[in-house]
Amino acid sequence: GENVEQHPSTLSVQEGDSAVIKCTYSDSASNYFPWYKQELGKGPQLIIDIRSNVGEKKDQRIAVTLNKTAKHFSLHITETQPEDSAVYFCAASFDYGGSQGNLIFGKGTKLSVKP
Amino acid sequence: GAGVSQSPRYKVAKRGQDVALRCDPISGHVSLFWYQQALGQGPEFLTYFQNEAQLDKSGLPSDRFFAERPEGSVSTLKIQRTQQEDSAVYLCASSPTGAPTYNEQFFGPGTRLTVL
Numbered sequence: 001g002e003n004v005e006q007h008p009s010t011l012s013v014q015e016g017d018s019a020v021i022k023c024t025y026s027d028s029a030s031n032y033f034p035w036y037k038q039e040l041g042k043g044p045q046l047i048i049d050i051r052s053n054v055g056e057k058k059d060q061r062i063a064v065t066l067n068k069t070a071k072h073f074s075l076h077i078t079e080t081q082p083e084d085s086a087v088y089f090c091a092a093s094f095d096y097g098g099s100q101g102n103l104i105f106g107k108g109t110k111l112s113v114k115p
Numbered sequence: 116g117a118g119v120s121q122s123p124r125y126k127v128a129k130r131g132q133d134v135a136l137r138c139d140p141i142s143g144h145v146s147l148f149w150y151q152q153a154l155g156q157g158p159e160f161l162t163y164f165q166n167e168a169q170l171d172k173s174g175l176p177s178d179r180f181f182a183e184r185p186e187g188s189v190s191t192l193k194i195q196r197t198q199q200e201d202s203a204v205y206l207c208a209s210s211p212t213g214a215p216t217y218n219e220q221f222f223g224p225g226t227r228l229t230v231l
Contacts, residue, residue: 043206043222089157105157
């Protein structure tokens with residue numbers, strides 16, 4: 001089955017700096033890659049996602065890149081702010097006819113943005 | 116609008132007790148997922164419903180775990196004879212459509228279960 005590895009497990013940056021989180025996946029059939037942000041005591045919230053027919057996607061300060069050949073994808077946050085501090089999870093899913101798309105998550109990255 | 120809600124938010128059970136966790140998905144959402152999140156880990160898939168049909172229960176860790184969604188809306192995850200290793204946050208997520216179209220999963224706040 002699918003396995004998702006996520007690095008680093010913790011990341012500390014200064015406010016205004018960029019943060020990069022990387023994930024690798026094992027199943028080349030996976031074709032949907034969302035990123036979730038989870039704040040303490042809350043459920044995960046989708047912040048950006050990418051499908052396998054796209055190499056890069058950007059939404060304001062957040063961007064995701066996907067390299068299907070190498071089977072890795074990355075989250076980039078620019079101009080970090082203290083409110084970006086949270087745990088971030090990458091996930092992978094295989095979406096095809098008849099599949100429900102249950103997500104396989106990485107173990108998470110705790111991002112701390114210091115003012 | 117209202118998101119996914121879960122109750123109770125916290126549950127403490129003595130080992131051997133049965134517990135029932137409730138999920139109210141976003142109204143009209145076809146798909147409903149249950150995940151288990153251990154401390155410091157990512158969520159792990161437990162089971163999936165499309166309307167009232169349980170199409171995948173491959174992630175349920177043992178036959179002590181049972182889930183239902185009888186009318187295709189509210190879902191209940193039941194754990195019988197709870198064990199300490201069942202302690203985790205149980206997350207429910209819903210999605211507007213079912214297979215084959217994939218859409219964003221909207222997560223609830225979770226139920227934190229502690230088994231003493």
